[in-house]
Amino acid sequence: MKVLLVDDEEELVTALAERLSFRGIDADWSTSGNEALKLARAHTYDVAVLDIKMPNISGIDLKKRLEKMRPDMKYIFLTGHGSEEDFRAGSAEASQYLVKPLDIEVLIETMREVVEP
Amino acid sequence: MRSADWRAIAREEIRFFGDVSAAISHEINNRMAVINEKAGLLTDLSVMMAQGREIDVDRFEVQSKKIVDQVRLAKETIRNLNRFAHSVDVEHTRIEAAELIEFVVALYARKAATAEATLCLFESPESVTISSNPFFLEILIGRSIDIALSHVDEARTVTIGVAAAKEGITVKLRGLAGLTEPIEYPEEHQEVPALLECLGARYRSEPEGAALLLEIPDKERMSQGRTA
Amino acid sequence: MTEKVLLVDDEEEFVETLAERMRSRGMEVATSNSGGDALDLVDSEPYDVVVLDLQMPGMDGIEVLERIKKRKPDIQVVLLTGHATVEKGVEAMKHGALEFLEKPIDLSKLSEVIQKAKAEKMVLVEQDTEERIREILHGKSW
Numbered sequence: 001m002k003v004l005l006v007d008d009e010e011e012l013v014t015a016l017a018e019r020l021s022f023r024g025i026d027a028d029w030s031t032s033g034n035e036a037l038k039l040a041r042a043h044t045y046d047v048a049v050l051d052i053k054m055p056n057i058s059g060i061d062l063k064k065r066l067e068k069m070r071p072d073m074k075y076i077f078l079t080g081h082g083s084e085e086d087f088r089a090g091s092a093e094a095s096q097y098l099v100k101p102l103d104i105e106v107l108i109e110t111m112r113e114v115v116e117p
Numbered sequence: 118m119r120s121a122d123w124r125a126i127a128r129e130e131i132r133f134f135g136d137v138s139a140a141i142s143h144e145i146n147n148r149m150a151v152i153n154e155k156a157g158l159l160t161d162l163s164v165m166m167a168q169g170r171e172i173d174v175d176r177f178e179v180q181s182k183k184i185v186d187q188v189r190l191a192k193e194t195i196r197n198l199n200r201f202a203h204s205v206d207v208e209h210t211r212i213e214a215a216e217l218i219e220f221v222v223a224l225y226a227r228k229a230a231t232a233e234a235t236l237c238l239f240e241s242p243e244s245v246t247i248s249s250n251p252f253f254l255e256i257l258i259g260r261s262i263d264i265a266l267s268h269v270d271e272a273r274t275v276t277i278g279v280a281a282a283k284e285g286i287t288v289k290l291r292g293l294a295g296l297t298e299p300i301e302y303p304e305e306h307q308e309v310p311a312l313l314e315c316l317g318a319r320y321r322s323e324p325e326g327a328a329l330l331l332e333i334p335d336k337e338r339m340s341q342g343r344t345a
Numbered sequence: 346m347t348e349k350v351l352l353v354d355d356e357e358e359f360v361e362t363l364a365e366r367m368r369s370r371g372m373e374v375a376t377s378n379s380g381g382d383a384l385d386l387v388d389s390e391p392y393d394v395v396v397l398d399l400q401m402p403g404m405d406g407i408e409v410l411e412r413i414k415k416r417k418p419d420i421q422v423v424l425l426t427g428h429a430t431v432e433k434g435v436e437a438m439k440h441g442a443l444e445f446l447e448k449p450i451d452l453s454k455l456s457e458v459i460q461k462a463k464a465e466k467m468v469l470v471e472q473d474t475e476e477r478i479r480e481i482l483h484g485k486s487w
Contacts, residue, residue, distance in 0.1 A: 081199045101188050143400070146427040146448060147356055153449035154362040161369055183358060233402050 001115060002044065005029040006036045006062065007051035007078060012100075016049075019104055025111075033057035033065070040069050046115045047074040049107070052097070063095070074114040078102070125311035132305065133256045140227050141198045148191035155184045197223055204252045212254060214245045214279040214286050221258040222277065229275070232266045239278025239291070247286045248337035253316060260302075260309050261290055261320075261331050267303070270294035270327070285334035296326040348372045348463045349391065353383040353409070354398040354425065363450065370456055380404030387413055392420055393463045394443075396455070399426040399433070407440055414441040419469070421462040425450065 003020060005027055007013040013029040020027040028043065030036045033056055040048070048066060050059035059077050066073060077097040096110050158180055166172045200220065215238070222236045229236045247254075258277075265275045269292055276291045300320040302309050313319055318333040350367065354360040355378050364374040375390070377383040380403055387395065395413055399406035410422050421443040426433060429447040437445040444458045 081196065101192060143427050147359070150427075150448040150450065151356065151359045151362070154359060154366065157452060158362050158366055161366055165369070187358070231400070231402050 001025050001046050001111065003027040003111065004036060004039055004043075004045040004048040004073075006033070006048065006054075006059075007031065008054045009051070016102070016104070016107075020108070023104075023108065025108065033062045036062060037065060037069070040066050040073070044070065045073055047076060047111050049076045049078060049111070051078045053080065076107075076110055076114060122311045122314065125308040126315055129256060129306075129308035129312055130252065132308070133259060137201055137224055137259070138198075140224065141194055141201075144194045144227055145191055148187045148194070151187045152184050155180050155187070201255075204255055208250050208252075209248065210251060211246050211248045212251055214247055214254075214288070215241050217251065217254055218258055218277055218279055218288065221255050221262065224255075225259060225262050229262070229266060232269070234266055234269045234273045234275060236262065237274055237276045239276050239289075241278055241280060243281075245279050245281045245286055247333060247335045249316065249333065249335070253312060254333070256312060257309070257316070257318060257331060257333070258288060260306055261288060261329060263303065263306065264296075264300060264320075265290040265293055265329055268293040268296045268326075268329075282332060284338065285332065288331040288333070290329040290331075291327065293327050293329060296322040296329055298322050300329070346463065346467065348459050349393045350374045350459060351377060351383060351386055351390075351392045351395045353377045353380065353395060353401070355379065355401045356398075359448075363452070366452060367456070370452075372456075372459065380406070380409035383409060384412055384416075387417055387420065392417075393466055394421045394423060394459050396423045396425060396459075399424050399437075407436065410437070410440050410442055419466060421466065423455070423458055423462075 003025060005013050005016055005020075006029070007016075008031050010031050013031060017027040017029040028039050028045070030039055033054065036048070036050075039045075048063070050062055052059040054062075063075050063077075066075075075095045077095055078100055079097055080100050096114055098107060098110060159177060162172050162176060162180075197220070201224065219238055222238060225236060262275065262277070265277075269275055271294075272292060274292050277288065278291075279286055279288045298321065300322065316333055317336065318331065321330040321332065322328070323330065348371075350372050352360050352364050352367075352374060353376070354363075357378065360376045360378070364376050367374045375386060375392075377386055380397075380401060383395065383397070386392075397406050397409055406424055406426075410424065413420055413422055422441065423444045423446060424437045424442045425446055425448055427448050429445060434445045443462055446455060446458075
Protein backbone atom coordinates (compact mmCIF):
# COMPACT_ATOMS: atom_id res chain seq x y z
CA MET A 1 0.00 0.00 0.00
CA LYS A 2 1.34 3.43 -0.95
CA VAL A 3 0.20 6.41 1.09
CA LEU A 4 0.35 10.19 0.71
CA LEU A 5 0.31 12.08 4.03
CA VAL A 6 -0.53 15.78 4.11
CA ASP A 7 -0.44 17.87 7.29
CA ASP A 8 1.05 21.30 7.96
CA GLU A 9 2.54 20.00 11.23
CA GLU A 10 5.93 18.67 10.05
CA GLU A 11 6.80 16.89 13.30
CA LEU A 12 3.54 14.99 13.09
CA VAL A 13 3.63 14.06 9.43
CA THR A 14 7.30 12.93 9.45
CA ALA A 15 6.77 10.83 12.60
CA LEU A 16 3.71 9.21 10.99
CA ALA A 17 5.59 8.48 7.77
CA GLU A 18 8.45 6.88 9.69
CA ARG A 19 6.18 4.78 11.88
CA LEU A 20 4.22 3.57 8.83
CA SER A 21 7.45 2.62 7.07
CA PHE A 22 8.50 0.57 10.16
CA ARG A 23 5.24 -1.29 9.64
CA GLY A 24 5.90 -2.00 5.97
CA ILE A 25 3.74 0.77 4.54
CA ASP A 26 5.31 3.04 1.93
CA ALA A 27 4.48 6.63 2.89
CA ASP A 28 5.34 9.98 1.27
CA TRP A 29 4.59 13.18 3.12
CA SER A 30 4.11 16.88 2.50
CA THR A 31 3.23 19.92 4.58
CA SER A 32 1.40 21.87 1.89
CA GLY A 33 -1.25 21.49 -0.78
CA ASN A 34 1.16 22.42 -3.57
CA GLU A 35 3.77 19.83 -2.55
CA ALA A 36 0.99 17.26 -2.25
CA LEU A 37 -0.19 17.99 -5.79
CA LYS A 38 3.37 17.69 -7.08
CA LEU A 39 3.81 14.33 -5.39
CA ALA A 40 0.44 13.05 -6.65
CA ARG A 41 1.36 14.12 -10.19
CA ALA A 42 4.62 12.16 -9.99
CA HIS A 43 3.48 9.03 -8.13
CA THR A 44 0.44 6.81 -7.75
CA TYR A 45 -0.95 6.45 -4.24
CA ASP A 46 -3.67 4.13 -2.97
CA VAL A 47 -4.82 6.54 -0.30
CA ALA A 48 -4.23 10.15 0.73
CA VAL A 49 -4.47 11.11 4.41
CA LEU A 50 -5.27 14.82 4.61
CA ASP A 51 -5.46 17.24 7.51
CA ILE A 52 -8.76 19.09 7.28
CA LYS A 53 -7.47 22.46 8.48
CA MET A 54 -4.30 23.74 6.85
CA PRO A 55 -3.11 27.35 6.42
CA ASN A 56 -3.39 27.74 2.63
CA ILE A 57 -5.90 25.14 1.55
CA SER A 58 -8.53 23.06 3.29
CA GLY A 59 -8.28 19.28 3.19
CA ILE A 60 -11.55 19.18 1.32
CA ASP A 61 -10.43 21.58 -1.40
CA LEU A 62 -7.18 19.66 -1.75
CA LYS A 63 -9.16 16.45 -2.15
CA LYS A 64 -11.19 18.03 -4.97
CA ARG A 65 -8.01 18.97 -6.83
CA LEU A 66 -6.37 15.59 -6.22
CA GLU A 67 -9.48 13.77 -7.45
CA LYS A 68 -9.14 15.39 -10.86
CA MET A 69 -5.57 14.12 -11.05
CA ARG A 70 -6.00 10.68 -9.49
CA PRO A 71 -9.62 9.56 -9.72
CA ASP A 72 -8.92 6.15 -8.15
CA MET A 73 -7.19 7.42 -5.04
CA LYS A 74 -9.06 7.07 -1.73
CA TYR A 75 -9.14 9.65 1.09
CA ILE A 76 -9.00 9.87 4.88
CA PHE A 77 -9.35 13.21 6.73
CA LEU A 78 -7.60 14.14 9.95
CA THR A 79 -9.24 16.57 12.32
CA GLY A 80 -8.10 18.18 15.59
CA HIS A 81 -11.43 17.63 17.25
CA GLY A 82 -14.65 15.92 16.35
CA SER A 83 -16.49 19.20 15.94
CA GLU A 84 -19.86 19.42 14.23
CA GLU A 85 -18.56 21.15 11.10
CA ASP A 86 -15.80 18.60 10.61
CA PHE A 87 -18.24 15.70 10.99
CA ARG A 88 -20.66 17.24 8.53
CA ALA A 89 -17.91 18.09 6.07
CA GLY A 90 -16.42 14.62 6.35
CA SER A 91 -19.73 12.83 5.87
CA ALA A 92 -20.77 15.18 3.08
CA GLU A 93 -17.63 14.04 1.34
CA ALA A 94 -18.55 10.43 2.18
CA SER A 95 -15.03 10.08 3.54
CA GLN A 96 -13.48 8.62 6.62
CA TYR A 97 -12.17 11.00 9.24
CA LEU A 98 -9.94 10.40 12.25
CA VAL A 99 -9.49 12.62 15.29
CA LYS A 100 -5.99 13.69 16.41
CA PRO A 101 -4.02 12.56 18.39
CA LEU A 102 -4.00 9.45 16.19
CA ASP A 103 -3.74 5.84 17.13
CA ILE A 104 -1.47 4.38 14.45
CA GLU A 105 -3.20 1.00 14.50
CA VAL A 106 -6.55 2.70 13.89
CA LEU A 107 -5.02 4.70 11.03
CA ILE A 108 -3.65 1.57 9.36
CA GLU A 109 -6.89 -0.32 9.78
CA THR A 110 -8.85 2.61 8.34
CA MET A 111 -6.49 2.85 5.37
CA ARG A 112 -6.94 -0.87 4.67
CA GLU A 113 -10.74 -0.57 4.90
CA VAL A 114 -10.79 2.37 2.54
CA VAL A 115 -8.42 0.83 -0.02
CA GLU A 116 -9.82 -2.73 -0.02
CA PRO A 117 -13.42 -2.48 1.24
CA MET B 118 -35.28 43.81 32.70
CA ARG B 119 -33.08 46.51 34.22
CA SER B 120 -29.85 47.07 32.29
CA ALA B 121 -27.82 46.49 35.45
CA ASP B 122 -29.04 42.91 35.51
CA TRP B 123 -27.73 42.21 32.01
CA ARG B 124 -24.38 43.65 33.04
CA ALA B 125 -24.38 41.38 36.07
CA ILE B 126 -25.24 38.38 33.93
CA ALA B 127 -22.50 39.24 31.43
CA ARG B 128 -20.06 39.58 34.34
CA GLU B 129 -21.02 36.14 35.64
CA GLU B 130 -20.72 34.59 32.16
CA ILE B 131 -17.20 35.90 31.76
CA ARG B 132 -16.23 34.91 35.27
CA PHE B 133 -17.48 31.37 34.78
CA PHE B 134 -15.68 31.18 31.44
CA GLY B 135 -12.50 32.32 33.21
CA ASP B 136 -12.89 29.80 36.07
CA VAL B 137 -13.44 26.85 33.76
CA SER B 138 -10.65 27.88 31.35
CA ALA B 139 -8.21 28.23 34.23
CA ALA B 140 -9.11 24.80 35.60
CA ILE B 141 -8.69 23.22 32.17
CA SER B 142 -5.36 24.91 31.52
CA HIS B 143 -4.14 23.66 34.90
CA GLU B 144 -5.20 20.11 34.11
CA ILE B 145 -3.55 20.09 30.67
CA ASN B 146 -0.37 21.53 32.13
CA ASN B 147 -0.27 18.68 34.66
CA ARG B 148 -0.43 16.19 31.79
CA MET B 149 2.38 18.07 30.05
CA ALA B 150 4.44 17.93 33.20
CA VAL B 151 4.16 14.15 33.37
CA ILE B 152 4.83 13.73 29.65
CA ASN B 153 7.85 15.97 29.99
CA GLU B 154 9.28 13.82 32.79
CA LYS B 155 8.58 10.60 30.94
CA ALA B 156 10.31 11.93 27.84
CA GLY B 157 13.23 12.94 30.03
CA LEU B 158 13.28 9.47 31.57
CA LEU B 159 13.36 7.83 28.15
CA THR B 160 16.30 10.05 27.25
CA ASP B 161 18.03 9.17 30.53
CA LEU B 162 17.52 5.46 29.92
CA SER B 163 18.83 5.60 26.37
CA VAL B 164 21.87 7.61 27.50
CA MET B 165 22.56 5.07 30.25
CA MET B 166 22.16 2.25 27.75
CA ALA B 167 24.62 3.92 25.39
CA GLN B 168 27.03 4.21 28.33
CA GLY B 169 26.87 0.43 28.60
CA ARG B 170 24.70 0.24 31.70
CA GLU B 171 22.26 -2.64 32.20
CA ILE B 172 18.84 -1.34 31.21
CA ASP B 173 15.69 -3.45 31.10
CA VAL B 174 14.45 -2.83 27.54
CA ASP B 175 10.81 -3.35 28.61
CA ARG B 176 11.04 -0.07 30.48
CA PHE B 177 11.00 1.86 27.19
CA GLU B 178 7.68 0.34 26.18
CA VAL B 179 6.17 0.71 29.63
CA GLN B 180 7.15 4.36 29.95
CA SER B 181 6.05 5.17 26.41
CA LYS B 182 2.66 3.62 27.14
CA LYS B 183 2.41 5.91 30.13
CA ILE B 184 2.96 8.86 27.82
CA VAL B 185 0.11 7.60 25.65
CA ASP B 186 -2.06 7.35 28.79
CA GLN B 187 -1.34 10.97 29.64
CA VAL B 188 -2.16 11.98 26.08
CA ARG B 189 -5.47 10.17 26.39
CA LEU B 190 -6.27 12.03 29.62
CA ALA B 191 -5.27 15.35 28.09
CA LYS B 192 -7.42 14.59 25.05
CA GLU B 193 -10.44 14.06 27.31
CA THR B 194 -9.80 17.46 28.90
CA ILE B 195 -9.41 19.03 25.48
CA ARG B 196 -12.70 17.50 24.35
CA ASN B 197 -14.34 19.10 27.38
CA LEU B 198 -12.75 22.44 26.53
CA ASN B 199 -14.03 22.18 22.98
CA ARG B 200 -17.52 21.29 24.12
CA PHE B 201 -17.42 24.15 26.62
CA ALA B 202 -16.32 26.57 23.92
CA HIS B 203 -19.23 25.48 21.71
CA SER B 204 -21.83 25.65 24.48
CA VAL B 205 -22.24 29.34 23.59
CA ASP B 206 -23.09 28.58 19.94
CA VAL B 207 -26.85 28.60 20.51
CA GLU B 208 -28.76 30.68 23.03
CA HIS B 209 -31.83 28.54 23.22
CA THR B 210 -32.35 24.86 22.63
CA ARG B 211 -33.84 21.68 24.12
CA ILE B 212 -31.32 20.20 26.52
CA GLU B 213 -30.89 16.72 27.95
CA ALA B 214 -30.51 17.73 31.61
CA ALA B 215 -28.70 14.67 32.97
CA GLU B 216 -26.17 14.84 30.15
CA LEU B 217 -25.47 18.53 30.77
CA ILE B 218 -25.02 17.87 34.48
CA GLU B 219 -22.59 15.05 33.70
CA PHE B 220 -20.60 17.47 31.54
CA VAL B 221 -20.40 20.14 34.27
CA VAL B 222 -19.40 17.47 36.79
CA ALA B 223 -16.52 16.55 34.44
CA LEU B 224 -15.49 20.23 34.33
CA TYR B 225 -15.56 20.39 38.13
CA ALA B 226 -13.68 17.15 38.83
CA ARG B 227 -10.38 18.86 39.69
CA LYS B 228 -12.07 21.52 41.86
CA ALA B 229 -13.82 18.78 43.83
CA ALA B 230 -10.55 16.88 44.27
CA THR B 231 -8.88 20.03 45.59
CA ALA B 232 -11.72 20.36 48.11
CA GLU B 233 -11.10 16.68 48.97
CA ALA B 234 -14.62 15.74 47.91
CA THR B 235 -16.11 13.47 45.23
CA LEU B 236 -18.88 14.30 42.78
CA CYS B 237 -21.31 11.50 41.89
CA LEU B 238 -24.17 11.36 39.49
CA PHE B 239 -27.56 10.05 40.51
CA GLU B 240 -29.10 8.12 37.65
CA SER B 241 -32.56 9.35 36.72
CA PRO B 242 -34.86 6.57 35.48
CA GLU B 243 -36.12 8.56 32.53
CA SER B 244 -34.84 11.30 30.28
CA VAL B 245 -35.43 14.82 31.58
CA THR B 246 -35.23 17.69 29.13
CA ILE B 247 -35.57 21.44 29.36
CA SER B 248 -35.70 24.19 26.79
CA SER B 249 -33.17 26.82 27.84
CA ASN B 250 -29.79 28.51 27.36
CA PRO B 251 -27.16 25.76 27.67
CA PHE B 252 -24.40 28.09 28.84
CA PHE B 253 -26.64 29.66 31.53
CA LEU B 254 -27.55 26.19 32.77
CA GLU B 255 -23.89 25.19 32.90
CA ILE B 256 -23.17 28.26 35.00
CA LEU B 257 -26.02 27.60 37.44
CA ILE B 258 -25.13 23.94 37.83
CA GLY B 259 -21.48 24.88 38.29
CA ARG B 260 -22.31 27.46 40.96
CA SER B 261 -24.58 24.90 42.63
CA ILE B 262 -21.61 22.57 42.85
CA ASP B 263 -19.57 25.43 44.34
CA ILE B 264 -22.21 25.94 47.05
CA ALA B 265 -22.42 22.18 47.66
CA LEU B 266 -18.64 21.82 47.98
CA SER B 267 -18.58 24.44 50.70
CA HIS B 268 -21.29 22.59 52.64
CA VAL B 269 -20.38 18.95 52.08
CA ASP B 270 -20.86 16.59 55.06
CA GLU B 271 -18.23 14.20 56.52
CA ALA B 272 -18.82 11.60 53.84
CA ARG B 273 -17.41 14.22 51.48
CA THR B 274 -19.46 13.05 48.52
CA VAL B 275 -21.90 15.27 46.63
CA THR B 276 -24.50 13.30 44.67
CA ILE B 277 -26.22 15.20 41.88
CA GLY B 278 -29.41 14.24 40.08
CA VAL B 279 -32.25 15.82 38.16
CA ALA B 280 -35.97 15.16 38.05
CA ALA B 281 -38.82 16.53 36.02
CA ALA B 282 -40.93 19.00 37.96
CA LYS B 283 -44.38 20.37 37.24
CA GLU B 284 -43.13 23.39 35.35
CA GLY B 285 -39.55 22.48 34.53
CA ILE B 286 -36.77 20.58 36.22
CA THR B 287 -35.29 20.30 39.70
CA VAL B 288 -31.59 19.64 40.12
CA LYS B 289 -30.77 18.13 43.50
CA LEU B 290 -27.38 18.06 45.17
CA ARG B 291 -27.21 15.71 48.17
CA GLY B 292 -24.61 14.93 50.79
CA LEU B 293 -24.57 18.36 52.43
CA ALA B 294 -24.81 19.60 55.99
CA GLY B 295 -25.91 22.84 57.56
CA LEU B 296 -27.22 24.45 54.40
CA THR B 297 -29.85 27.04 55.29
CA GLU B 298 -31.95 29.53 53.41
CA PRO B 299 -31.28 32.17 52.29
CA ILE B 300 -28.52 30.50 50.29
CA GLU B 301 -25.26 32.36 50.70
CA TYR B 302 -23.00 32.96 47.76
CA PRO B 303 -19.25 33.34 48.04
CA GLU B 304 -18.14 36.92 47.35
CA GLU B 305 -17.07 36.12 43.81
CA HIS B 306 -20.51 34.79 42.88
CA GLN B 307 -22.63 37.81 43.72
CA GLU B 308 -24.02 37.99 40.20
CA VAL B 309 -25.65 34.55 40.35
CA PRO B 310 -29.00 36.01 41.57
CA ALA B 311 -29.26 38.05 38.36
CA LEU B 312 -28.93 34.87 36.32
CA LEU B 313 -31.51 33.06 38.47
CA GLU B 314 -33.89 35.93 38.00
CA CYS B 315 -33.38 35.93 34.22
CA LEU B 316 -34.31 32.24 34.03
CA GLY B 317 -37.02 32.43 36.66
CA ALA B 318 -35.03 29.85 38.62
CA ARG B 319 -34.45 29.61 42.35
CA TYR B 320 -32.51 27.79 45.04
CA ARG B 321 -34.04 25.99 47.99
CA SER B 322 -32.48 23.95 50.73
CA GLU B 323 -34.07 20.80 52.11
CA PRO B 324 -35.39 21.06 55.65
CA GLU B 325 -32.42 19.36 57.37
CA GLY B 326 -29.97 21.32 55.23
CA ALA B 327 -28.73 18.09 53.66
CA ALA B 328 -29.54 18.94 50.07
CA LEU B 329 -29.57 21.92 47.72
CA LEU B 330 -32.36 22.19 45.17
CA LEU B 331 -32.15 24.22 42.00
CA GLU B 332 -35.54 24.70 40.38
CA ILE B 333 -35.55 25.83 36.77
CA PRO B 334 -38.77 26.48 34.87
CA ASP B 335 -39.14 25.39 31.28
CA LYS B 336 -40.48 28.61 29.79
CA GLU B 337 -41.46 26.85 26.56
CA ARG B 338 -43.46 24.25 28.44
CA MET B 339 -44.99 26.97 30.59
CA SER B 340 -46.02 29.10 27.62
CA GLN B 341 -47.39 26.02 25.84
CA GLY B 342 -49.36 25.24 28.98
CA ARG B 343 -50.90 28.70 28.95
CA THR B 344 -52.02 28.53 25.35
CA ALA B 345 -53.40 24.99 25.76
CA MET C 346 27.84 14.88 50.04
CA THR C 347 24.54 13.43 48.85
CA GLU C 348 21.56 15.74 48.82
CA LYS C 349 18.63 14.32 50.75
CA VAL C 350 15.41 15.46 49.07
CA LEU C 351 11.71 15.05 49.79
CA LEU C 352 9.40 15.43 46.77
CA VAL C 353 5.77 16.26 47.49
CA ASP C 354 3.08 16.20 44.78
CA ASP C 355 -0.33 14.52 44.51
CA GLU C 356 0.32 13.49 40.90
CA GLU C 357 1.76 9.97 41.32
CA GLU C 358 3.27 9.46 37.85
CA PHE C 359 4.89 12.88 38.00
CA VAL C 360 6.48 12.52 41.40
CA GLU C 361 7.70 8.94 40.90
CA THR C 362 9.28 9.70 37.53
CA LEU C 363 10.94 12.86 38.77
CA ALA C 364 12.25 10.97 41.83
CA GLU C 365 13.78 8.25 39.66
CA ARG C 366 15.47 10.81 37.41
CA MET C 367 16.87 12.65 40.42
CA ARG C 368 18.18 9.40 41.92
CA SER C 369 20.02 8.63 38.65
CA ARG C 370 21.68 11.98 39.19
CA GLY C 371 22.97 10.94 42.61
CA MET C 372 20.37 12.48 44.91
CA GLU C 373 18.70 10.58 47.72
CA VAL C 374 14.97 11.09 47.13
CA ALA C 375 11.85 10.27 49.14
CA THR C 376 8.34 10.99 47.88
CA SER C 377 5.01 11.94 49.38
CA ASN C 378 1.57 12.58 47.91
CA SER C 379 0.23 15.03 50.48
CA GLY C 380 1.19 17.93 52.71
CA GLY C 381 0.14 16.13 55.88
CA ASP C 382 2.22 13.07 55.09
CA ALA C 383 5.16 15.28 54.12
CA LEU C 384 5.12 17.02 57.50
CA ASP C 385 5.31 13.65 59.29
CA LEU C 386 8.28 12.69 57.13
CA VAL C 387 10.02 16.00 57.75
CA ASP C 388 9.72 15.43 61.50
CA SER C 389 11.32 12.01 61.29
CA GLU C 390 14.07 12.44 58.68
CA PRO C 391 16.82 15.05 58.14
CA TYR C 392 16.04 16.35 54.65
CA ASP C 393 18.15 19.04 53.03
CA VAL C 394 15.49 20.19 50.59
CA VAL C 395 11.74 19.71 50.25
CA VAL C 396 10.29 20.18 46.74
CA LEU C 397 6.62 20.93 47.11
CA ASP C 398 3.68 21.48 44.76
CA LEU C 399 1.66 24.60 45.53
CA GLN C 400 -1.69 23.24 44.37
CA MET C 401 -2.48 20.01 46.23
CA PRO C 402 -5.77 18.83 47.68
CA GLY C 403 -6.06 19.38 51.43
CA MET C 404 -3.29 21.53 52.90
CA ASP C 405 -2.00 23.99 50.32
CA GLY C 406 1.67 24.45 49.57
CA ILE C 407 2.07 27.75 51.43
CA GLU C 408 0.67 26.25 54.63
CA VAL C 409 3.00 23.25 54.36
CA LEU C 410 5.92 25.63 53.68
CA GLU C 411 5.13 27.68 56.80
CA ARG C 412 4.89 24.60 58.99
CA ILE C 413 8.15 23.15 57.67
CA LYS C 414 10.00 26.41 58.29
CA LYS C 415 8.58 26.58 61.80
CA ARG C 416 9.57 23.04 62.75
CA LYS C 417 12.82 22.75 60.81
CA PRO C 418 14.10 26.20 59.81
CA ASP C 419 17.25 24.69 58.26
CA ILE C 420 15.31 22.82 55.59
CA GLN C 421 15.16 24.60 52.25
CA VAL C 422 11.87 24.52 50.39
CA VAL C 423 11.38 24.77 46.62
CA LEU C 424 7.82 25.42 45.43
CA LEU C 425 6.39 24.06 42.18
CA THR C 426 3.44 25.58 40.39
CA GLY C 427 1.55 25.09 37.13
CA HIS C 428 1.56 28.81 36.49
CA ALA C 429 4.13 31.13 38.05
CA THR C 430 3.06 34.71 38.60
CA VAL C 431 4.99 37.56 40.20
CA GLU C 432 2.45 37.72 43.05
CA LYS C 433 2.73 34.00 43.80
CA GLY C 434 6.51 34.29 43.64
CA VAL C 435 6.58 37.15 46.11
CA GLU C 436 4.26 35.29 48.47
CA ALA C 437 6.44 32.19 48.23
CA MET C 438 9.61 34.11 49.07
CA LYS C 439 7.90 36.01 51.90
CA HIS C 440 7.05 32.67 53.49
CA GLY C 441 10.65 31.54 53.21
CA ALA C 442 10.78 29.49 50.01
CA LEU C 443 14.22 29.16 48.45
CA GLU C 444 12.98 29.04 44.88
CA PHE C 445 9.78 29.01 42.91
CA LEU C 446 9.63 26.88 39.72
CA GLU C 447 7.05 26.32 37.04
CA LYS C 448 5.90 22.94 35.67
CA PRO C 449 6.83 21.25 33.38
CA ILE C 450 10.08 21.18 35.30
CA ASP C 451 13.53 21.92 33.96
CA LEU C 452 15.36 19.19 35.82
CA SER C 453 18.80 20.71 35.34
CA LYS C 454 17.56 23.95 36.93
CA LEU C 455 15.98 22.05 39.83
CA SER C 456 19.15 20.01 40.38
CA GLU C 457 21.20 23.21 40.38
CA VAL C 458 18.93 24.77 43.01
CA ILE C 459 19.14 21.65 45.18
CA GLN C 460 22.93 21.44 44.95
CA LYS C 461 23.24 25.10 45.84
CA ALA C 462 20.84 24.68 48.76
CA LYS C 463 22.86 21.74 50.08
CA ALA C 464 26.13 23.65 49.73
CA GLU C 465 24.70 26.66 51.57
CA LYS C 466 23.28 24.45 54.27
CA MET C 467 26.67 22.86 54.83
CA VAL C 468 28.24 26.30 55.19
CA LEU C 469 25.56 27.30 57.71
CA VAL C 470 26.01 24.06 59.63
CA GLU C 471 29.76 24.59 59.68
CA GLN C 472 29.36 28.17 60.85
CA ASP C 473 26.89 27.03 63.47
CA THR C 474 29.28 24.34 64.71
CA GLU C 475 32.21 26.79 64.73
CA GLU C 476 30.21 29.27 66.79
CA ARG C 477 29.20 26.64 69.30
CA ILE C 478 32.79 25.48 69.66
CA ARG C 479 33.89 29.08 70.17
CA GLU C 480 31.24 29.58 72.85
CA ILE C 481 32.38 26.47 74.62
CA LEU C 482 36.06 27.49 74.45
CA HIS C 483 35.49 31.12 75.47
CA GLY C 484 32.57 30.33 77.70
CA LYS C 485 32.01 31.26 81.27
CA SER C 486 34.47 29.85 83.75
CA TRP C 487 33.76 26.43 85.05
